[in-house]
Amino acid sequence: MIEFKNVSKTFRGQQKNQHVRAVENVSFKVADGEIYGVMGYSGAGKSTLIRMINGLEKPTDGDVIVDGESVADLSKKELLQLRRKIGMIFQSYNLLVTATVAQNIILPLTLEGLDKTEAEQRAEKYLKIVDLWDKRDSYPAQLSGGQRQRVAVARALAHEPKILLSDEATSALDPETTESILSLLLKINQELGITIFLITHEMNVIQRVCDRVAVLDAGVIAEEGPVVDVFTQPKQGITRKFAGVSDTLGVPRDILKPYAEKHRLISLQFVGQTANEPLLAQVQDKFEVTPDILAGSMGYMKREPYGRLLVYLKADQQDQFDGALEFIRSQDVHVEEVEI
C-alpha cells in the first residue's frame, strides 16, 4: 500500500553548505491494514518522511509509492485525488478556530464537492465515533486538547480515507489523554480497517499501537521490523535508548559491582506467554545454582506482554552456569550475560 524505495530528500539552502539531508536512502513497506510507526528524535526526518506520503514534500531521489502509483508522477489533479484518500492528523490539531466542531468537519467536505446534507450526515456519524456529538456546536477554544484531537480525527475520517497519517498526534497531550487517542486509533484500525502510518518520539505510542516500527536516526533507518523484535532485542544504540533499556535495567553499575565480582549477572527477557513455568525455580533445582532477582520490569507491546529480569546467578562451577543458560534459552527466553 505504501512503499518507500531508496527515498532521499535534501532541502536546498542559499549556499551549498546550507543543504540539509533530511532523509537518506530510506526504503520500507507498509502493508494494508497495518499500523506502522516511525520513531526518532526531533530533527531525525520524521516530518519530512510522513509528508512525502501525501505529496506535501517531494523526494529528491527515489520513489514513494502509494496505492501502486508513484506520488511524484501524479498530476496536480491526481495528487488532490490521492490526498482525499489519505487523512492526516497533527500535533497541534490544526482546526479552524472560527468554526464550530461540526463546521470543522462539514466545511472541508463541502469544499471537496460533497453536498450539504451528506456532509452533515458524515459529520454526525464520525463525531459519534469519536464520542463528541454532544460538543458539535462548541468552538475548538472551548475544548480540551484531547477533545480537539478527536475532532481532528473525526475530520480526517469523514473523508473516508484508506490511510491515516498521524504526525505526533499525541505529543502535546498528557498520558491519560494520549491513551484515549491511542485506543481510538486502534479502534479505527480494527473496525474501519484503515491503515495507519504514524510518527512519534514517544516509545509508549509505538508499544501501544504499532505492529511494525522503523527507527529513524539522522535521516537513516537504523532498525526496522515488528515492534516486539525491534524493542526486545534492539541492535542499535539509538533503539536501546528509546527502549529505555540499559542492560542493568536502570540499576547503577557501582551498586552491581560487588555482585559481579563474586558471581555472574544475567538479564532475561520474556515475550508473550512463555513465563508460565517457574523458570528460575527449575534452574535452581536442576543446576544447583542460586538465582537472585535484583531488578525486573513488565510491559506490553501492543497485545504482547513482555518482561525483563536482572538476575544474580550464584554458580560454583562454570558448567553449572553454562547449563543454566542453555536451559533458559531452551525455554524461549532471551538471556544475556551482563558485563559490569
Place this chain on the structure above:
Amino acid sequence: MSDFITNWGNVIWEALGQTLAMTSITFVISIIVGIPIGVLLVVTRFDGLHPNRTVYSISNWVINILRSLPFIILLFLILPVTKIVAGTTIGIRGVVLPLVVYAAPYIGRLVESSLLEIDPGTIEAFRSMGISNSKIIWRVMVREARGSIIRDLTIAAIGLIGATAMAGLVGAGGLGDIAYQYGFQRYQPDVMYATIIILIVLVQILQSVGNVISARLKKD
C-alpha cells in the same frame, strides 16, 4: 439652536450626504481591490501557497510607495490619471480614484497581516485534505481571518472619512470641506464644531459596529 438648524441644517445635511457617498463608494471599490492585494502578498510570499519572488517584490514595493504618499499629495500627483479614468478631476467623481489608490494598498497591508496570523498548520491540514489552493485561499484563509479583516476594514473606513475631508480641495464637498470653508476661512466656529461633532459620532458608530461584528466572528 433652531436658528442654527434653519441656517445651516441644509448645508450640513448635504455635506454629510457627500461624505457618506464618497466614503461608501470608495470603500466598496477599495475592498474589492484591497483584499486581493492582501491575498496576493500572502500567497506569493516565500512560504506562501504559490511562492513567487518577482510578483511579491514588485507588489510589495509599489504598495510601499503608494503608502508613503500623504493623501493630499497623491490627490494632485495622479490628476492626469484621474482625468483619463474618471473623465473629470473635480467633484465626487474626480475624487474616487485618488481615494481608492490611497485606501486599497492600506487595506491590502492590513489584510496581509491578518492572513499571516492564521496558523500555517491549519493551511497545511487543508492541503493534506486535497483541497485546491484557490479554495484554501478564499474559503478557508479569508474565512478564518474574517474577524480581523472586519477590524481592518473598520480602520480603513475611518481613514477614508479622514481623507474625504481633503476632497473639498477638488470640489467634492463633504463635511471636512464645510468645516474648512465656513469654520476656518469665514470664521464661523459653530459650523465647524457642528461638523466635528458629526464626524466624531460617525467614527464612533463605525468603530463600535466594526468591533461588535469582529468579536462575533472571532472565536479564539
